[in-house]
Amino acid sequence: MRARPVESATNRARPVRPTWSETPPDVTPITGQPSPASTGLGSLATGAVTALAIAVQTGLAAVVGVVIARELGRTAETDGFFAAYGVFIVLALAANALRVTLLPRLARARDAHRLSSETAAYAFAIGVVAVPALVVGIALARPIADVLTGSGPQEALDAAAEALPWMLVAGTGQFTAGLLASALAALDDYVVAAVGYITGSVAGLVLILLRVEADGTIAVAWGMALNATIATLVPAAWLLRRARSEAMPAGAARTDLARTGGRLLELLSGAALPFALQAMYLVCLPLAAREGVGAVTSFGYSYLLASAVVAVTASSLGLVTSVPLTRVGLDPGRVARHVDASSWLALVVVAATAGVFAVAGAEIVERVLGSSYGQDVGTQIGQLVVALSPFMVVSVALSVTFPLVFIAHHAGRLPVIAGVVLVVHVPLAVIGQVVAGLWGLSIALAVSTALALALMLVLLDALRATVGDLVTATVVVGATAAVIFALGALLLRPPAAATLALAAYVGTVLAVRPRGLVRSWDYLRALR
Numbered sequence: 001m002r003a004r005p006v007e008s009a010t011n012r013a014r015p016v017r018p019t020w021s022e023t024p025p026d027v028t029p030i031t032g033q034p035s036p037a038s039t040g041l042g043s044l045a046t047g048a049v050t051a052l053a054i055a056v057q058t059g060l061a062a063v064v065g066v067v068i069a070r071e072l073g074r075t076a077e078t079d080g081f082f083a084a085y086g087v088f089i090v091l092a093l094a095a096n097a098l099r100v101t102l103l104p105r106l107a108r109a110r111d112a113h114r115l116s117s118e119t120a121a122y123a124f125a126i127g128v129v130a131v132p133a134l135v136v137g138i139a140l141a142r143p144i145a146d147v148l149t150g151s152g153p154q155e156a157l158d159a160a161a162e163a164l165p166w167m168l169v170a171g172t173g174q175f176t177a178g179l180l181a182s183a184l185a186a187l188d189d190y191v192v193a194a195v196g197y198i199t200g201s202v203a204g205l206v207l208i209l210l211r212v213e214a215d216g217t218i219a220v221a222w223g224m225a226l227n228a229t230i231a232t233l234v235p236a237a238w239l240l241r242r243a244r245s246e247a248m249p250a251g252a253a254r255t256d257l258a259r260t261g262g263r264l265l266e267l268l269s270g271a272a273l274p275f276a277l278q279a280m281y282l283v284c285l286p287l288a289a290r291e292g293v294g295a296v297t298s299f300g301y302s303y304l305l306a307s308a309v310v311a312v313t314a315s316s317l318g319l320v321t322s323v324p325l326t327r328v329g330l331d332p333g334r335v336a337r338h339v340d341a342s343s344w345l346a347l348v349v350v351a352a353t354a355g356v357f358a359v360a361g362a363e364i365v366e367r368v369l370g371s372s373y374g375q376d377v378g379t380q381i382g383q384l385v386v387a388l389s390p391f392m393v394v395s396v397a398l399s400v401t402f403p404l405v406f407i408a409h410h411a412g413r414l415p416v417i418a419g420v421v422l423v424v425h426v427p428l429a430v431i432g433q434v435v436a437g438l439w440g441l442s443i444a445l446a447v448s449t450a451l452a453l454a455l456m457l458v459l460l461d462a463l464r465a466t467v468g469d470l471v472t473a474t475v476v477v478g479a480t481a482a483v484i485f486a487l488g489a490l491l492l493r494p495p496a497a498a499t500l501a502l503a504a505y506v507g508t509v510l511a512v513r514p515r516g517l518v519r520s521w522d523y524l525r526a527l528r
Contacts, residue, residue: 069369080159082300083148090278091171101270106186150286166221173228180235196234276418302384313346314399336465342400344520355485360498387442
C-alpha cells in the first residue's frame with residue numbers, strides 16, 4: 001500500500017476533485033476552497049444559520065398553535081391532541097440530541113475519510129430501532145393514548161389515539177433528518193439542512209391551514225408528518241446529487257454491519273438523557289389533567305414557548321459549536337468558559353420573555369390565541385411562562401453543556417444520569433402538583449433539569465468553575481429585567497408597559513454592555 005503523500009502548499013494549490021467521503025478537513029467538497037470553519041465565520045455565523053432555521057420552524061409552529069386555538073378553542077379534544085403532541089416533542093428533542101451525539105463522531109470520521117460509510121452505518125442502526133418502535137406504537141396507539149390523557153374524557157382519548165400514529169411518523173422523520181443534518185455539519189454545511197427544515201415547516205403549515213377547519217386536530221398531525229418527510233428528503237437529495245456529481249464510488253458508503261450493536265448502544269446512551277428530560281414533561285401531562293379540562297392545553301402552550309426560547313438561542317449554539325470544539329479539545333477551564341459564554345446571549349432572551357409575559361401575558365395570550373384564552377386562562381398561561389423561567393435558565397446551560405459530554409468521551413455515563421433524574425422527578429412532580437398545581441409542575445421541571453446539569457458538569461470536572469459565573473450572569477440579567485419591567489408595570493397599562501419596558505431593557509443591555517456579555521460575544525466569534 002502506498003503511503004499517502006503529505007500535503008504541501010503546492011499540493012493544495014493543485015486542482016482537485018474531492019468526494020464528500022474523502023474531503024480534507026480544511027476544504028469544502030467539490031470546490032476545494034476553505035470551509036466556513038476556516039474562513040472566520042465562526043460559531044456566531046453558523047449559529048445564526050441554525051438559529052434562523054429553528055426560529056422559522058418555531059414561528060410556524062406558533063402559527064399552528066394559534067390556528068388550533070382559534071379554530072378549536074380550549075377543549076377536551078385539544079387536551080388529547082397536546083397529550084399526543086408530547087410524544088412528538090420527546091422524539092423531536094431526542095432527534096436533536098442524536099445530532100449532538102453524532103456530530104463529534106462524524107467530524108472525526110470526516111477527518112479519517114470515512115464520513116459516507118459512517119453515515120450509512122448510523123442510518124442502519126437507527127432503522128433497527130425506529131421501524132419496530134413505529135410499528136408497535138401505531139398498533140398500541142389507543143392504550144398509549146389512554147395513559148397520556150390520564151384516562152380522561154372520551155373526546156381527549158379519541159383525539160390522542162387518532163393523532164398518535166402521525167406523531168410517531170413525524171418523530172421518526174426527525175431522526176432521519178437529524179442524521180443527514182449531522183453529516184452536512186461535519187462538512188461545515190449548515191445551510192442545506194436549514195433549507196430542508198424551513199421548507200418542511202412551510203409545507204406542513206400550508207397543509208394544516210387547508211384542512212384544519214374540516215378535519216380538526218388530525219390535520220395538524222398530517223402537517224407535522226409532511227414537515228418531517230420534506231426535512232429528510234431535501235438533504236438526502238442534495239447529498240445524492242453531490243455524490244453523483246463527484247462520481248463517488250458505491251463502495252464509499254459500504255459499512256461494517258457487525259458493529260451495528262455498538263453503534264446502536266452509542267446512540268441509545270446519547271439519547272438516554274434527552275429522553276429522560278422529555279419524559280419528565282410526559283410525566284407532568286396526566287398530573288396536569290387533574291387540574292381540570294383545558295389545564296393540559298395551558299401547560300402545553302407554556303411549555304412549548306419556554307422550549308422554543310431555549311431551542312432558538314442555546315440549542316442552536318450547542319449544535320454548531322460541537323464540531324470546532326471536537327477539533328480543539330476540552331479541559332475543565334474550557335468547559336466552564338464555553339458554557340458561561342454560550343449561556344449569556346440566551347439568558348438575555350429568557351429574561352426578556354419572562355418580563356414581557358409577567359407584565360402583559362394575559363393580553364398577549366388572548367390577542368394571539370383568541371377569546372377562548374381570555375381572562376383567567378390568558379393570565380394562567382402568562383404566569384406559567386414566568387413560572388417556567390427557572391426551567392428555561394437551567395435548560396439554556398444544559399443545552400450547551402450536553403454536547404461537551406460527547407466531545408469529552410463521557411457519554412457512557414449518561415444513562416445513569418438519565419435514570420437518576422427521572423426517578424427523582426416523578427415524586428417531585430406529584431408533590432408539586434398536589435401543593436401548587438401547574439406552578440408546582442413547573443418548579444419540578446426546573447429542579448430536575450438542574451440536577452441533570454449538575455451531574456453532567458461533575459462528569460466534566462467543571463461544576464464549581466461553571467456555576468459561579470453562570471449564577472452571576474443569571475442574577476445580573478434577571479435583576480436588570482425585573483427592575484425595568486416592574487417599573488414599566490407601575491407606570492403604564494399592560495400592552496404599552498410591556499412594549500416600552502422591552503425597548504428600555506434592550507437599550508440598557510446595549511448601553512451598559514455587561515462584561516460577561518462582551519466576553520461571550522468575542523468568544524463565540526473566535527470559535528471556529
